[in-house]
Amino acid sequence: MHTWHWHNWQGLPYLTCSLLQDWHHGFFTHQFWPRSPQDLTKVLHPEASTYRLKQVHGNIVLTPQEIHSKLSAGGDDVSGEDDAALALGDGVVSEQPLQAVWVASADCTPVLIGDVSTGRVAALHAGWRGTAAKIVPGAIARLREQGSKLDDLRIAMGPAIAGEVYQVSVEVAAEIGASITPHEEEQKILDALHELPNSPLLEDPNPGKVRLDVRRVNVLQLESLGISGEQMAIAPYCTYQTPEHFFSYRREKEKKVQWSGIVSD
Numbered sequence: 001m002h003t004w005h006w007h008n009w010q011g012l013p014y015l016t017c018s019l020l021q022d023w024h025h026g027f028f029t030h031q032f033w034p035r036s037p038q039d040l041t042k043v044l045h046p047e048a049s050t051y052r053l054k055q056v057h058g059n060i061v062l063t064p065q066e067i068h069s070k071l072s073a074g075g076d077d078v079s080g081e082d083d084a085a086l087a088l089g090d091g092v093v094s095e096q097p098l099q100a101v102w103v104a105s106a107d108c109t110p111v112l113i114g115d116v117s118t119g120r121v122a123a124l125h126a127g128w129r130g131t132a133a134k135i136v137p138g139a140i141a142r143l144r145e146q147g148s149k150l151d152d153l154r155i156a157m158g159p160a161i162a163g164e165v166y167q168v169s170v171e172v173a174a175e176i177g178a179s180i181t182p183h184e185e186e187q188k189i190l191d192a193l194h195e196l197p198n199s200p201l202l203e204d205p206n207p208g209k210v211r212l213d214v215r216r217v218n219v220l221q222l223e224s225l226g227i228s229g230e231q232m233a234i235a236p237y238c239t240y241q242t243p244e245h246f247f248s249y250r251r252e253k254e255k256k257v258q259w260s261g262i263v264s265d
Contacts, residue, residue: 041102109214132176
């Protein structure tokens with residue numbers, strides 16, 4: 001069983017996962033707000049360069065080189081301090097050592113990936129839309145293009161809203177469910193999800209609504225690629241139900257985030 005550990009930096013708490021022990025990484029809490037990824041990189045590795053994106057709830061995954069080329073084409077600031085100057089996307093895959101890649105989340109799932117053979121890493125923002133669009137399998141495809149083997153990947157999903165409190169419409173559930181079932185009709189997709197062992201779909205008392213475990217859907221997507229359960233870990237924290245540590249957009253309706261990052265070796 002993979003373990004999660006609390007650490008303190010100047011009295012502020014952040015989480016790490018034993019699965020990613022080979023890398024400097026952290027799932028940071030709201031106590032670090034409003035520090036930027038540049039500041040947080042110094043917590044993990046002072047010599048690393050920082051990469052982040054303007055997140056758009058999609059499945060675009062970029063490398064640092066692609067981020068530089070997109071921004072330099074517009075003559076923009078590539079340091080990422082100015083939100084308007086950021087490239088659009090929801091995932092960053094490293095290309096060389098000492099690249100810190102970051103994603104922001106409130107209820108969506110932050111996913112950090114490391115390759116024990118190449119030392120390369122990825123940080124992904126997997127909300128329901130990104131999950132429906134298979135952002136995590138897409139990032140893994142990019143890692144494989146760089147020479148990664150599936151068996152070498154280690155994947156940690158950080159604090160996110162838990163299925164038992166995440167109410168969505170049946171339409172949204174079907175859109176996400178289509179990523180892990182061959183069916184196209186809404187009811188057939190929902191039926192297939194219900195029949196899965198440890199189903200990501202839970203009942204909701206309101207008509208037309210269900211509860212959905214987005215992290216579980218991501219696990220099922222990864223399992224379908226041939227990635228084993230031992231290569232994955234899910235943080236035992238729900239952002240909605242842990243107000244002492246995490247922002248939740250569902251709970252507070254405020255656009256505040258916590259950052260998750262990992263530094264390549």
